[in-house]
Amino acid sequence: DIQMTQSPSSVSASVGDRVSITCRASQGISTWLAWYQQKPGKAPKLLIYAASSMQSGVPSRFSGSGSGTDFTLTISSLQPEDFGTYYCQQAVSFPFTFGPGTKVDIK
Amino acid sequence: QVQLQVSGPGLVKPSQTLSLTCTVSGDSMSRSFYYWSWIRQNPGKGLEWIGYISYSGTTYYNPSLNSRLNISIERSKDQFSLKLSSVTAADTAVYYCARSVTSADNCFAPWGQGTLVTVSS
Numbered sequence: 371d372i373q374m375t376q377s378p379s380s381v382s383a384s385v386g387d388r389v390s391i392t393c394r395a396s397q398g399i400s401t402w403l404a405w406y407q408q409k410p411g412k413a414p415k416l417l418i419y420a421a422s423s424m425q426s427g428v429p430s431r432f433s434g435s436g437s438g439t440d441f442t443l444t445i446s447s448l449q450p451e452d453f454g455t456y457y458c459q460q461a462v463s464f465p466f467t468f469g470p471g472t473k474v475d476i477k
Numbered sequence: 478q479v480q481l482q483v484s485g486p487g488l489v490k491p492s493q494t495l496s497l498t499c500t501v502s503g504d505s506m507s508r509s510f511y512y513w514s515w516i517r518q519n520p521g522k523g524l525e526w527i528g529y530i531s532y533s534g535t536t537y538y539n540p541s542l543n544s545r546l547n548i549s550i551e552r553s554k555d556q557f558s559l560k561l562s563s564v565t566a567a568d569t570a571v572y573y574c575a576r577s578v579t580s581a582d583n584c585f586a587p588w589g590q591g592t593l594v595t596v597s598s
Binding site: 402404406412413414415416419420425457459461462464465466467468469470471 | 523524525539540578585587
């Protein structure tokens with residue numbers, strides 16, 4: 371299985387801050403990577419797929435980059451509604467696997 | 478707008494079979510060329526992809542669950558189902574159904590609302 375790791379495990383930032391979350395795959399996955407946001411008690415919501423393609427309806431402050439083994443999700447200007455846990459997921463190799471999550475809190 | 482709804486018992490006894498159904502609305506499963514997945518999340522833990530079924534009925538299961546797992550599709554009812562046999566407390570989780578975002582990408586959108594299944598006697 372491809373192992374996914376994320377850093378940091380948690381981040382606390384102020385409204386307006388730029389926040390970056392890193393995801394690393396244990397082997398190359400080209401750009402077959404997705405990012406999700408999950409709020410407590412809710413299903414994850416797809417933000418980014420194919421490493422940098424934005425899902426319809428997602429605010430433009432979210433962006434994704436990277437290829438191979440190293441990927442980044444960036445929130446350009448953190449908003450109060452952006453709290454939650456963010457997960458990456460590789461979509462190239464069975465079984466599809468998720469990272470452990472990064473919890474984002476608003477200061 | 479496609480929506481998915483999970484239904485099934487919230488409590489299952491150890492050694493029994495967990496059965497869940499996902500009902501798709503807003504699109505016909507017969508017309509679409511997507512992959513339909515089950516994903517679970519143990520309380521307080523991360524996400525685990527369980528397996529999927531394609532529009533044509535092809536399945537792929539997570540090898541960690543393969544021997545206990547069956548996913549089926551009933552296109553006429555726009556439903557797909559999960560059966561997980563010989564459950565233990567380790568199978569206690571919130572179970573989600575989800576669709577592939579496109580016919581060519583194995584990430585997931587939209588998701589159903591999820592249902593907590595507790596394995597306990």
